[in-house]
Amino acid sequence: MDRATPVAVRPDYDPLADPLADPDWQEPEQPRARLSWTRLGLLVLILGLLGAGGTLGVIHLRNTAGPTAKSWAVPYVDVTLTPTFQFQDPTANPANDVALGFVVADPKNACSPSWGGAYTLDGAGNLLELDRRIAQLRQAGGDITLSLGGLNNSELAVACTDEERLTAAYRDLVKRYDVKTLDLDIEGTAVADQASLQRRVTAVAAVQKERAAAGKPLAVWLTLPVAPSGLTEDGVGVVRGMLEGGVALRGVNVMTMDFNSGEARPDMLALSTSALNGTHKQLSDLYLPLGQKLTSPQVWSRIGATPMIGQNDVDAERFTLDDAAGLARFAVDNGLGRVSMWSINRDAPCRGTFANVVVHSNTCSGVDQDALAFSKVFAGLPGKAAGSDNYDSVEIPNRAATVDDPKTSPYPIWRMTAMYAGGYKVVWKGVVYEAKWANSGQDPAAAPPAGTQSAWSVIGPVSPVEKAPRPVPVVTGVTDPWTAGPIYRRGDRVLFGGLPYEARWTTKDEAPSMEFPVDADDPWKPLFTIPGEPRTN
Incomplete structure (x- = not known):
């Protein structure tokens, strides 16, 4: 299978600075272009086609407005899925x-909000390092939805x-x-649950x-199921209600x-x-009763697409890399406001041989691909792309000026001689790192040798208000x-520094x-146990 190439478009669009994100923003009137001799000739040609009774001139004239938005690539991350996806790491x-x-x-x-019903917000901050990883992503020029x-x-x-409690939770x-x-x-x-829909709207x-009153506008997207003909009847009702x-x-x-x-083989x-x-047609009609007659490009800028990459839940459906490249071209040509995918956790080939076998997985796509191939196709869209805003480099504090203090480090400070298991977290030069695999003597902040990967993932900076980790005893009675x-003989137990130990020999x-x-x-x-140690269960 031929690999799709990323769409080559300008990476200068900031979706967070998009005026459409401002609830009070209105589409400005387009400036009137001066009529050059070239355009005059084109107009004569179009009028000629119209006079001949053809439709080509009408279609061409309608499309010359062009898109008014630049597509924003924002893939979904399944936060609670194991293994944890390091979305803050540009590699x-x-x-x-x-x-x-x-x-x-x-x-x-x-x-009370939770992450996947498995973690409280504080729990996700502690066990998944979610807050720290979000901070690292933002420090590198990215952001979250x-x-x-x-x-x-x-x-x-x-x-x-x-x-009232729902409003407070949001x-x-x-x-x-x-x-x-x-x-x-x-x-x-939930699409047809009228009571919950009304609560959500309010x-x-x-x-x-x-x-908005605080000067921090909040952009709101609806993500809804769709049929080949457009939104379902219930979906249209959700949009109208909002x-x-x-x-x-x-x-x-x-x-x-x-x-x-x-x-048998649907064209995805x-x-x-x-x-x-x-x-597009449905949204045009939904805005009309509100007194807003949007142009075609304005409507496209309010539409996003989220394919399920690779093997879909329906056995016959597979969204391929060629489909991704086609969707990216469609997005650019029409000015689609957003392109997402479910999910970046799945953007990898499945291990082993799966020829002609349907593979449903949360951690691989089930189709022939290179790792991150779908992400790289959509990352070429004109929203912030990898490499912009220094995203291709990780901001590390000045090593010479940073001295780690055990009293203010949330995890153990890295040691040259220690053996670290995969998943172990350390602090080094003001940054939290996590071991990708078992290693010893590999400086987390040092650049790896050419052609190799670092044994450590950057999690994020140490906060100035953090404290030393609190060990948690797993036994009592010592x-x-x-x-x-x-x-002391093997099996003897003692307290040292207030913590229990057992003699190995x-x-x-x-x-x-x-x-x-x-x-x-x-x-x-x-x-x-010490915070930072990988969980064994």
């Missing part, structure tokens, strides 16, 4: 911006029936992550107005996937573009303090180590 993520999904209701508290909902679990507006989310763009992914039974409109309820929609992002066309690009054209002089006058991780050849085994 792992070619995109400048990402959509983080999914925030849903906490199973134990319907009005916060995506709420999805097919699984319960979206906040569905689970939380208290309108407000807290936007404030905590300093969100500029909110993505409301409404699918499954809450989002209130938060959006608060942010617009009539006072939400300033930045756009409608349609999920161009799982069409169930019944064809043709189905996708048909769905987008149908949505009370005897370690002292010099006695002979007979030892005397060898104090337990307080340098973490404790080496395997140290006579004392720690009976506690």
Whole structure:
């Protein structure tokens, strides 16, 4: 199979600076172009075609307006999926911006937001380093879109029936992550749940107005299922409800996937573009009753597309790299406001041989591809691209001026002689790193030799308010303090520095180590865990 090449377009578009993200923004009147002799000749040709009764001149004249928006590439990241995708690392993520999904209701508290029902917001910050990784992405010139909902679990507006608490939950989310763009992914039974739809409209409109008043406008996208003919009837109702309820929609992002066309080998690009054209007509009609007659390019700028890369949930459907290149061209030609994909976690080949076998996976595409091939196709869109705003380099504090303080470092400070297991986190020169694989003696901040990869991923900078990690004992009942002089035999347990240890073999006058991780050849085994150690279960 031929590999698709990235679309060559200018990487100078900042979606966060897009005027359409401002609820009060209105499309300016296009300046009138001067009529050159070349254009005069073209006009004569068009008039001639019109006089001949043909339609070519009409089509050409209609299309000369061109797109008014530049497509923004923003792939989805499945935040809670294992292994954790390092979206803040430019070597792992070619995109400048990402959509983080999914925030849903906490199973134990319907009005409290959680990540995938598995992590509280604080839990994701601690266990997934989410806040730190977002900060690192922004420090490198990128940003996030916060995506709420999805097919699984319960979206906040569905689970939380208290309108005031729902509004507070949205407000807290936007404030905590300093969100500029909110993505409301409404699918499954939620699309027709009228009570939750009304609660969501009221809450989002209130938060959006608060942010606008504070000088921090909040762009809102709707992500909805779509058929080859366009939005479903329920989907049209969701959009209408948002617009009539006072939400300033930045756009409608349609999920161009799982069409169930019944064809043996469906043309996914043709189905996708048909769905987008149908949505274009529907949005034009939806804005008219509100007194807004949008031009065709203005409508396109309010539409996004999200294919499921590779193997779709429907066995016969496969969205290939050629389809991705075609969608990227369509986006550029029409000025599509956004192109996403589900998901960058899947942008890799499946291991082993899967010839003529349907492979459904959350961590690989199920089609023949190179790693990150889909991401690289869409990263060529005119939104922020990899390499812009210094995104291709990681900002590291001045090594000579940075001295790590154990009292203010959230993880153990890196040591040259220590053996680090894959997933172990350390602090080095003011930055948190995570080991990609087991290694020793490999400086996290040093550039790797040519042709090799670093053994460490950059997680993000150490915050000035952080504190030393607190070890957590895994046993109780250890009370005897370690002292010099006695002979300790294998299995003996002592306290040292307030922490429990167990002798690996007979030892005397060898104090337990307080340098973490404790080496395997140290006579004392720690009976506690340290933040930063990889979880074993």
